[in-house]
Amino acid sequence: MGTDKTDTTNLSRREFLKEAGIVVGGVAIASVAFSSACGTGETTTSTAVNTPLVTQPAATEPATSSTAATTTTSPAVTTATGTTSTAPITQPAGSTTPVTTAGNPVNSNLLDIPGCSTKVAADRLYSIDNIWVKNLGNNVVQLGLSDQAQYLADMIRVCSLSPIGTTLQIEQGFGAIEADKMSFDLITPVSGKITARNASLTALPVPINEDSYGSGWMVNVTISKPSELDLLVSPAYYVWLMAGKIGTAPPKR
């Protein structure tokens, strides 16, 4: 922004970012919004090291609709062998944390962000609005807030989530979190219908800070447009974004 000489009038945001050289592979990138955790020396409160792939929500609201998928009451039960992430899991350059591969459960599936204390879960995709998207299969995805975003929000006091049955359109809000002085809209990267919600977060949002990739999960969505998953970025790419590496060669998406 500001360095491109192209006439940027009448361009969509996506085109604008492409002209600015920060769109790769058709995916618009939100740039360095949340690279601020890097280099601060502060430790994230997220218990990142051994986040298991199998997650069990503390309290889940069952779907009331008779058409709800069977995954609604146990939305987060996945196993390492059965991971359905759409992103191939590869060893990202520079990472010192072992990465899981299908059929090979490991102690950690978290990627380091160079110079940062926060982590990126390797078994899911990410949106430019810092929402992670975990594919649970059968057109159901789970959404939550990335470790980076929770760190930058600081202590989250309030979490509100749209109710089960809410129809979402991509890039609309599905809730909000509130820290001491800022509230943040949670932006859905997918269209669909909410089929499960982590109700415990509304009473006690602490898991968002302490276990953003596990018990801090937020909603499950039965997606209506699977092609929207193509707009998400891989864990390695998200690491690259969070490390503020725009201007250098990005990893393969």
Place this chain on the structure above:
Amino acid sequence: MPACLVCHLGLVSFPEAMEFEHDLIKLRFEEKIGDVLLLCEHPPTITLGRSGNIANILLPREELLSRGIAYFESDRAGDATFNCPGQLVVHPIMDLRNRKGLLRGYVTDLEETVIRVLAGFNITAARWTEHHGIWVNEKQISAIGLRVNRSISMHGFSLNVNPDLADFSAINLCGLAGKSATSIEYELGRAVPVMDVIPKIEDSFSDIFQTDLKSISKRGLADICLDSNSSRIMAQCKN
């Protein structure tokens, strides 16, 4: 330094200010406009933040109406706040993706902006860890409450210049029972026009956020909102 438009909206209602903000946020996110700093005053208004407690509004609705105090629910963080003439309300519309120092530092920088303005009046003010806002001798002189939507900040902070402090008793300030408000005028014991404070806010903001402020009229800003595809806008707002 990157440029930021600054616009003095004058005395505007809360809904009118919000309308400007929402239009500008959309334009900012689409990168059709640069950062914008809005300054305004509101008629007597109580706003309640997203997770605010209605019980912190201490007067019944009928009495608010009889006193000419408007009430609105807001999508910002925080609890109840009171706005009125003599209180500057500052709304930075900023793309936080451009800030290397980041989200956590953004709030700190806004607070520092206020603290430096007050220091310019020889008023010693400070953050209070347990409570929102900026305080002078345990009285609140500035409130802060923000909303971040897709990395664009909105809402901001207020600064009491010369308001009628008696009206602040209509609420528990930021949800804090028993706390009272103060102002620059009260602390100095002399009249302080709002117009004297505005340049100091601009200077402090410009220095802390390392941005060049370019003035734009309310009419000019309204034209931008109406005509977001104009090449004139990009020339005016480009960094």
